[in-house]
Amino acid sequence: MNVKPSRLLAFAAILGLLVLIPQVVPVVYVNVISRAAVYGILALSMNVLVGYTGQASLGHAAFLGVGAFASGYALSELGMPFGAAMVVAALVGVVAALVLGGVALRVSGLYLALVTIAFGLFAQETLFNIRFLTGGGAGQIAPRPSMFSGDVAYTYLCMGVLFVVLIFDWRLLASRPGRAIQALRDDERVAASWGIDVTGHKLLAFVISGAIAGIGGALFASIEQIVSKEDFGLSLSITFLLMTVVGGAGNRWGVVQGGILFAVLPTILDRTHANFHVFPFTQLTATWEPAIGAVLLLLTLTMFPGGIAQQQAGLLSWLGGGPFKHDKAHAPAQGGGMGARP
Amino acid sequence: METVIEVLVFGLQRGAIFGLVGLGLALVYKATRILNFAQGELGTVPAFVALMVMIGFEAGGDKAADRGLLLPATVLAVVVGAGLGVALYAIVIRPLGKVSPVTSLVATAGVALLLTTVEINVFEARARRFPRPVNGGFRLVGTEVIVDWHTLVILAVLAGVALALAAFFRSAPGVALLATAEDPFAAELQGVPVERMRAMAWGAAGALGALAGVLGAGVFESLTPGFVTSTFMIPAFTGVVLGGITSMPGAVIGGFALGIVSQAAIQIVTTYNLDVPGPPQLAVLVVLLAVLLVRPKGLLGKAA
Numbered sequence: 281m282n283v284k285p286s287r288l289l290a291f292a293a294i295l296g297l298l299v300l301i302p303q304v305v306p307v308v309y310v311n312v313i314s315r316a317a318v319y320g321i322l323a324l325s326m327n328v329l330v331g332y333t334g335q336a337s338l339g340h341a342a343f344l345g346v347g348a349f350a351s352g353y354a355l356s357e358l359g360m361p362f363g364a365a366m367v368v369a370a371l372v373g374v375v376a377a378l379v380l381g382g383v384a385l386r387v388s389g390l391y392l393a394l395v396t397i398a399f400g401l402f403a404q405e406t407l408f409n410i411r412f413l414t415g416g417g418a419g420q421i422a423p424r425p426s427m428f429s430g431d432v433a434y435t436y437l438c439m440g441v442l443f444v445v446l447i448f449d450w451r452l453l454a455s456r457p458g459r460a461i462q463a464l465r466d467d468e469r470v471a472a473s474w475g476i477d478v479t480g481h482k483l484l485a486f487v488i489s490g491a492i493a494g495i496g497g498a499l500f501a502s503i504e505q506i507v508s509k510e511d512f513g514l515s516l517s518i519t520f521l522l523m524t525v526v527g528g529a530g531n532r533w534g535v536v537q538g539g540i541l542f543a544v545l546p547t548i549l550d551r552t553h554a555n556f557h558v559f560p561f562t563q564l565t566a567t568w569e570p571a572i573g574a575v576l577l578l579l580t581l582t583m584f585p586g587g588i589a590q591q592q593a594g595l596l597s598w599l600g601g602g603p604f605k606h607d608k609a610h611a612p613a614q615g616g617g618m619g620a621r622p
Numbered sequence: 623m624e625t626v627i628e629v630l631v632f633g634l635q636r637g638a639i640f641g642l643v644g645l646g647l648a649l650v651y652k653a654t655r656i657l658n659f660a661q662g663e664l665g666t667v668p669a670f671v672a673l674m675v676m677i678g679f680e681a682g683g684d685k686a687a688d689r690g691l692l693l694p695a696t697v698l699a700v701v702v703g704a705g706l707g708v709a710l711y712a713i714v715i716r717p718l719g720k721v722s723p724v725t726s727l728v729a730t731a732g733v734a735l736l737l738t739t740v741e742i743n744v745f746e747a748r749a750r751r752f753p754r755p756v757n758g759g760f761r762l763v764g765t766e767v768i769v770d771w772h773t774l775v776i777l778a779v780l781a782g783v784a785l786a787l788a789a790f791f792r793s794a795p796g797v798a799l800l801a802t803a804e805d806p807f808a809a810e811l812q813g814v815p816v817e818r819m820r821a822m823a824w825g826a827a828g829a830l831g832a833l834a835g836v837l838g839a840g841v842f843e844s845l846t847p848g849f850v851t852s853t854f855m856i857p858a859f860t861g862v863v864l865g866g867i868t869s870m871p872g873a874v875i876g877g878f879a880l881g882i883v884s885q886a887a888i889q890i891v892t893t894y895n896l897d898v899p900g901p902p903q904l905a906v907l908v909v910l911l912a913v914l915l916v917r918p919k920g921l922l923g924k925a926a
Contacts, residue, residue, distance in 0.1 A: 515738065
């Protein structure tokens with residue numbers, strides 16, 4: 281990669297803007313930024329599954345939930361430090377993914393989607409109602425680490441973890457298993473003929489996805505510092521899938537933007553509804569947010585399979601060290617998007 | 623013995639609704655190889671339309687439903703359901719083109735979310751009373767178990783639907799649909815209007831969904847946005863997998879099995895006073911995992 285000063289400048293500008301955001305946003309909205317970072321992490325988690333292997337999970341809210349409750353339990357009942365609680369949350373996500381994926385992926389990707397739906401419902405009705413683990417209806421307390429107890433400080437923590445997960449995702453794809461996982465998505469049979477263990481690598485992708493979702497859950501738990509089971513319904517699971525597809529499955533910058541968009545959209549709708557007294561805004565309250573997301577999804581799937589990332593293909597390519605190209609044929613930056621697979 | 627009969631009676635009631643939803647899922651999967659996550663909302667939306675007819679189209683009001691209008695309202699609901707099914711195929715599924723089953727499942731999940739959100743915004747996020755065609759019940763001979771008349775209504779409707787489907791698959795259009803499912807290219811060469819057959823399958827699934835929505839809302843005598851998806855869809859999915867995903871009789875058998883298993887789970891937890899929340903949801907997940915472990919192609923399925 282040839283690093284030109286203009287690119288370095290662009291990177292510095294983007295980084296500077298990101299660091300400034302929690303400082304300039306009104307205090308009441310700082311937690312929204314934390315939530316956006318967590319959604320970004322969840323989008324990356326989903327992307328490992330949807331973007332890199334072509335599988336889908338319709339129960340990722342439950343993975344977020346088990347991570348959040350595990351972290352809350354470790355923090356307040358076992359008195360663990362925050363970092364250790366995060367590891368516990370990731371491990372719980374790994375175990376859940378191993379059990380579900382171990383059974384479903386032997387058959388086909390469609391069954392993984394079904395099993396995750398059933399898991400989501402089971403988590404909501406059974407798992408999150410077990411009183412000694414989750415505090416029943418009252419919820420589980422999840423205190424923040426003392427270094428990051430303020431809202432702004434905690435936002436920086438969330439953004440930092442998002443950054444670490446991004447780096448991990450980048451290195452993962454460059455690794456041998458990462459390349460094997462991508463080979464599966466392009467053509468399972470070809471991959472198998474190269475000696476790649478198809479089921480094993482699909483399971484690996486799902487397990488990595490579960491671990492990242494668990495980490496996201498640990499961060500999510502301490503935004504409001506209390507976890508309650510109402511936070512993890514089926515519609516949140518669908519939202520996680522939507523933001524990944526709309527962001528541009530397969531492109532890590534795209535899906536993170538998708539996650540951020542879906543995290544801040546309700547707040548934006550609330551603000552526009554309160555401040556603009558002209559037609560679309562008088563009707564559009566935050567309750568319409570899932571519908572907007574669903575319409576964006578359907579538009580993405582039918583017309584722009586590469587999602588947000590496809591629209592920014594030129595910019596992303598330039599930032600990555602290549603020329604500023606807007607080539608429709610190569611638009612979805614890292615091969616694929618939802619529409620490209622057989 | 624008494625408890626066993628009670629479990630069976632309630633299990634058959636829920637199971638019949640699972641079967642109705644499952645028939646729609648299996649029909650669409652058979653015809654287009656798509657697992658339709660929006661099947662539940664193809665039931666909830668028509669049920670709301672039926673409710674609107676019965677309360678005189680005051681979406682926000684609290685008027686009691688006029689039970690006398692239930693029959694025409696149901697007919698209208700079935701028509702709306704069929705229309706929704708065809709529209710969903712024409713607007714979303716066909717423009718998608720040839721995509722993986724996972725991608726089309728994602729698209730239908732988006733549709734389900736869209737329909738639920740519209741319901742919440744139009745009909746408000748609260749429970750509405752929904753009437754049954756026949757109230758009350760009767761005591762099963764020789765036992766203390768009370769059977770709702772509504773259970774018999776559901777079973778009768780399911781039997782009628784099953785007969786109609788059986789007759790349909792022996793008729794010319796039914797065979798054309800089966801041919802479309804088997805090999806669309808070969809069917810097209812034989813002069814089968816493949817697109818129209820697929821649209822028809824989606825329409826029929828919508829009509830089945832509408833019946834499930836109206837009768838299912840009757841079971842709980844209440845209706846909330848997202849009702850069929852949250853209450854019946856996931857057991858119905860599991861029932862379809864248990865029955866063998868493309869098998870229509872399998873969908874009904876699987877539905878009944880899931881109904882009885884869920885009811886038995888509730889009964890076991892109450893009888894032995896176990897501290898296990900959400901026994902039906904636990905049972906559904908266990909059954910689904912067990913089917914995939916032991917017999918992934920299902921009871922009557924041909925291939926996984």
